[in-house]
Amino acid sequence: MSPSSSAVSxxxxxxxxxxxxxxxxxxxxxxxxxxxxxxxxGGTVGPRAPAGLGATDRGVTKESVLLGWLAIDESAMAQxxxxxxxxxxxxxxxxxxxxxxxxxxxxxxxGRKLSAQVVTYNPLSMDDMQSACVKLGxxxxxxxxxxxxxxxxxxxxxxxxxxxxxxxxxxxxxxxLYRREKGWIRLTVMSKDRMLKNWVDWAVxxxxxxxxxxxxxxxxxxxxxxxxVNDVLLPYMKSRGLNxxxxxxxxxxxxxxxxxxxxxxxxxxxxxxxxxxxxxxxxVNTFFLTQAKAQDFHPKYTASDFAxxxxxxxxxGYETSxxxxxxxxxxxxxxxxxxxxxxxxxxxxxxxxHAKFGGKPLQNNADRDYLMFTCEHLALWVKAARQAGANLTxxxxxxxxxxxxxxxxxxxxxxxxxxxxxxxxxxxxYAVVEWRKECTCYHQVEAFRAGRW
Numbered sequence: 476m477s478p479s480s481s482a483v484s485x486x487x488x489x490x491x492x493x494x495x496x497x498x499x500x501x502x503x504x505x506x507x508x509x510x511x512x513x514x515x516x517g518g519t520v521g522p523r524a525p526a527g528l529g530a531t532d533r534g535v536t537k538e539s540v541l542l543g544w545l546a547i548d549e550s551a552m553a554q555x556x557x558x559x560x561x562x563x564x565x566x567x568x569x570x571x572x573x574x575x576x577x578x579x580x581x582x583x584x585x586g587r588k589l590s591a592q593v594v595t596y597n598p599l600s601m602d603d604m605q606s607a608c609v610k611l612g613x614x615x616x617x618x619x620x621x622x623x624x625x626x627x628x629x630x631x632x633x634x635x636x637x638x639x640x641x642x643x644x645x646x647x648x649x650x651x652l653y654r655r656e657k658g659w660i661r662l663t664v665m666s667k668d669r670m671l672k673n674w675v676d677w678a679v680x681x682x683x684x685x686x687x688x689x690x691x692x693x694x695x696x697x698x699x700x701x702x703x704v705n706d707v708l709l710p711y712m713k714s715r716g717l718n719x720x721x722x723x724x725x726x727x728x729x730x731x732x733x734x735x736x737x738x739x740x741x742x743x744x745x746x747x748x749x750x751x752x753x754x755x756x757x758x759v760n761t762f763f764l765t766q767a768k769a770q771d772f773h774p775k776y777t778a779s780d781f782a783x784x785x786x787x788x789x790x791x792g793y794e795t796s797x798x799x800x801x802x803x804x805x806x807x808x809x810x811x812x813x814x815x816x817x818x819x820x821x822x823x824x825x826x827x828x829h830a831k832f833g834g835k836p837l838q839n840n841a842d843r844d845y846l847m848f849t850c851e852h853l854a855l856w857v858k859a860a861r862q863a864g865a866n867l868t869x870x871x872x873x874x875x876x877x878x879x880x881x882x883x884x885x886x887x888x889x890x891x892x893x894x895x896x897x898x899x900x901x902x903x904x905y906a907v908v909e910w911r912k913e914c915t916c917y918h919q920v921e922a923f924r925a926g927r928w
């Protein structure tokens with residue numbers, strides 16, 4: 476399916492006035508906006524482009540700044556639901572619209588209206604993801620982009636090749652982030668290298684992995700993942716004294732997973748693997764677990780944010796007899812609510828803004844998760860764009876992210892982030908969660924801590 480797009484240009488045009496009743500307690504100023512002008516009706520006025528603004532870079536005009544917002548298409552969501560995934564009730568643009576309205580009610584991007592163009596993609600098709608990249612960079616000529624989970628690998632590299640400054644929650648290897656993407660991408664999670672090493676450290680410390688336990692590692696034949704597994708993960712496991720008894724490489728073609736899973740499970744079972752270490756997407760993992768049950772193979776499992784196997788949304792359809800009790804390391808707030816912890820203040824602020832600016836009712840946990848992702852990532856994007864000033868450029872935007880230091884404004888899906896010159900992945904702390912069959916969800920069982928890496 477080829478990418479589709481829709482516009483979310485909520486709020487006023489350059490020659491219109493929008494009146495809103497912004498409630499007390501909203502951190503609009505904290506996001507970098509100038510204080511909004513009061514209208515005679517008692518609300519706030521904006522945005523109206525001030526005199527002197529002009530086109531300063533691609534996607535920037537006197538009146539507006541164009542943001543490309545990638546969202547998983549509805550056919551892919553339906554496919555995920557068929558495998559038991561909990562999926563959002565609405566298209567991605569519906570979650571974005573209230574937050575764009577809030578930005579424009581507070582003056583937009585230094586007087587320019589924020590216009591967002593939503594482009595959809597299928598995360599199980601690299602061709603489809605590449606097409607979405609081309610649409611953003613060549614057809615729409617956006618200033619910048621934001622991507623949710625599942626937009627990864629060469630598709631993310633494509634955005635960098637189009638020189639689109641991008642904020643994403645998809646991890647990338649250090650080699651990809653710095654050499655292949657050449658500084659155009661900023662992560663709100665850990666790089667794959669740091670994540671994998673912290674994961675190994677936790678597994679050793681917790682006793683899940685040791686030299687006496689046989690480990691089976693599987694991954695997919697994706698160039699980035701082949702490199703980071705062979706050059707980082709496996710050597711680091713060896714340095715920590717772990718016994719990788721068997722490995723399996725799945726095709727990059729996800730449609731082959733049902734057949735290949737039979738061979739993978741047979742190989743691991745024949746090697747008497749005690750712990751399965753999955754380094755690939757939920758689709759492949761779903762078939763591996765199903766086939767493991769069919770072959771009466773019952774190892775322990777572990778997971779991480781690599782390909783987002785640590786999310787409730789991706790794991791809710793897993794075979795319970797296989798995945799129950801699995802522990803994962805994650806930089807995300809997965810499992811905090813299930814563990815009885817209250818919503819953090821950043822999350823409450825996001826919920827308030829969503830409600831105030833006409834957001835649709837939340838019907839399941841996936842809706843809440845997508846709302847929090849949207850709120851956090853747009854806030855970070857807007858913060859940097861506003862701090863870049865009226866002479867907004869793509870390189871200036873990236874420099875502003877790198878100047879943030881510790882950043883906590885509306886960080887609603889993780890602990891606070893840190894950015895600095897040369898550090899392009901924001902997350903530094905991780906927690907441990909455990910998946911339980913009673914809710915088919917994760918519970919946080921170990922609090923956030925700083926990793927060694």
